[in-house]
Amino acid sequence: MTALLSDPRALSELSGPLTMFGPDFPFAYDDWLAHPGGLGRVPESAHGCEVAVIGGGLSGLVTAYELMKLGLRPVVYEADQLGGRMRSVSFEGHPESKAEMGAMRFPPSATGLFHYVNTLGLRTVAFPNPLGPHTPGTVVDLNGVSHWARTSAELPESYREVADAWAKALHEHAELSVMDAAIRRRDVPTIKAIWNRLVPKLDDVSFYGFLSSAPSFASFRHREIFGQVGFGTGGWDTDYPNSMLEILRVVYTGADEDHRRVVGGCQQVPLGLWEHRPDRVAHWPDGTSLSSLHNGRTRPAVTDLDRVGRDYRVRDSSGEVREYPAVVFAAQNWILLSKIRCAESLLPGPVWTAVERTHYMGSSKLFVLTDRPFWRDTDPTTGRDVMSMTLTDRLPRGVYLFDDGPDKPGVMCLSYTWNDDSLKLAALSLDERLDVILASLKQIYPDVDIRSHIIAPPVTITWETEPHFMGAFKSNLPGHYRYQRRLFTHFMQRDMEPRHHGFFLAGDDISWTAGFAEGAVGTALNAVWGVVTHLGGSTHPGNPGPGDVFDRIAPVELPED
Known part of the structure; x- marks a missing residue:
C-alpha cells in the first residue's frame, strides 16, 4: 500500500488480488468481460439498430464500443471532446509532453478499466504518489514546518500515531480485515453481511464524524494531521463533509493505492476505444470501429430529449432530430437539469430527485x-x-x-x-x-x-x-445513500412504468465509486445489459450479466418512511 501513513490491512489474511469488487453490488465485471461467450446477443432483427449514447467520456465510449460489438449502431453525442475527464493536454510546442487535467492515476484493482487498457495495448508505469516505492522522496509541509521522508517510518512520531489511529478505527469500526479477505476471495455472502450492517449504521455519518467519534482519534491534532496528510494519495480533509460510506468503498477496494499512470496520457483509453477495431463483432464487417460508423465525427451536443410513442426523440445543437428505441445518458447528471430540455417522463420522479441531489466535488x-x-x-x-x-x-x-x-x-x-x-x-x-x-x-x-x-x-x-x-465528480453527502441506490439501480427497469423503459443512466455519477474510472466502466456495462434486454436480447447462458443476478446481490435498500 502506498499510503502516506501505515497500512491498515496489516492484519488481513490475504488470499487473492484486491479488486474493486463491491461492496454495494459485488458483481464480477472483469469476469463478465473476459468470458468467451461475450456480453450477450440481440435478435438479428435488431442488428444495425441505432442507439443514442449521450456523452463521449469513458463510460459513453465503453457503452458504444460494446453495443457495436453486439451488432447495434451506437450514435455518440459529445458537446466538447472525446474523453470527458480523461483529458490529456499537450504543452505548446511539446506535443509529446502531457498534463493530465482530470483522471491521472489508476489502481490495479480497477480490473474492468484495465481490461480496456490491455485491449488497447497501452503501457502503464507506477504513479509517483506520496511515499510510494517509486517516489524518490516526499516533503510534508504543515503549519510552516517541513519534513522530508522516503518512507512513512521516517516521519515524526506524531504521524505514526495518526497512522495507528486510522488503522485502529478501520479495524474496530469498519471490520476492515474481514472485508478485505472477503473481497479478495470474492465471498459475496460475507461482503453483503458486513456491508449491509454498516450502511444503515453509517449512512448519516460524515467522514469527520466517523473520525471524531472513534476513541483513537480523540485528539484534534491527530484529526488535523490526518486531514492534511491522509492515506494513499495524501490529504483528505476536503472529503471530511462527505459520507463515510464513500471513504470505506475506496479503502475496501484498494482504489487509493498502488496507482499506475498511462504513458502518453490517459485520454488514449477513450480515444483508443473510438478507433479500435475489435476482432469479433456481430453484423458489422471486419475492421468496423466506432469512428468508421460515425465517419470520424460524433454528433454535437444534445439540446432536447423527449419521448415519442415507444421511441426517444433527440435534437442536437445542429438542429438535427433523430429517434431511437433506446438512449444511454453517460454525461454528468446536472446536464439533464441545465443544458438539455428534457421531458419529465424520461425518469421516474424519485430518480429525478436523486439527480437533483447530486453533489459534486470541485x-x-x-x-x-x-x-x-x-x-x-x-x-x-x-x-x-x-x-x-x-x-x-x-x-x-x-x-x-x-x-x-x-x-x-x-x-x-x-x-x-x-x-x-x-x-x-x-x-x-x-x-x-x-x-x-x-x-x-x-x-x-x-x-x-x-x-x-x-x-x-x-x-x-x-x-x-x-x-x-x-x-470534478460526484461525492455523496451523509444521508445520500438512498439517492445513490436509485441512480445505480435505474438500469433495472422491469418494475417501472413502460413510459420509462429504454432510457439508461451511466457514468461514474451513477456508480458507487464516483471519481474512479472503474465506476464509469461498471455502469456502462450495466447500461449495455439494459439495452440488450430492452431490445429483446439476452446474455450467454454461461455468462450472466449484472441484471441477471441482480436479485441475489442487489444493494441493500433502506426504509424511506
Missing part, C-alpha cells in the same frame, strides 16, 4: 513543463533532491513530479486542489495562479527557482467552471 490543477527534471539535482546542503513530491497545507496542497528521464522535459503538477481550496483559485487568471502558487512554494523551497526552468505556457483547469461538467 477541483483545480496547474501544470508547467520544465527544461528537464531539475528537481533531481542534488542539494549541496542536505545531499537530497532539491525538490520532492510535496503535500502541504499551503495553497498548492499537492505537488506531483513526472520524470521521463534526465534528457527529456519534466512535467510538474504545481497544484492539485479540491473544493474550498479549488475555489481559492477559480477566479484567478492563469498568470495569477502561477504567481501565487510559485510564491507559496517559495516558502517551502526558498533556494529553488522553478520559474527559470519553465519552457512552455502553463496549463490549468477548474472543473467546477467547465460548462459541460460543473464539477
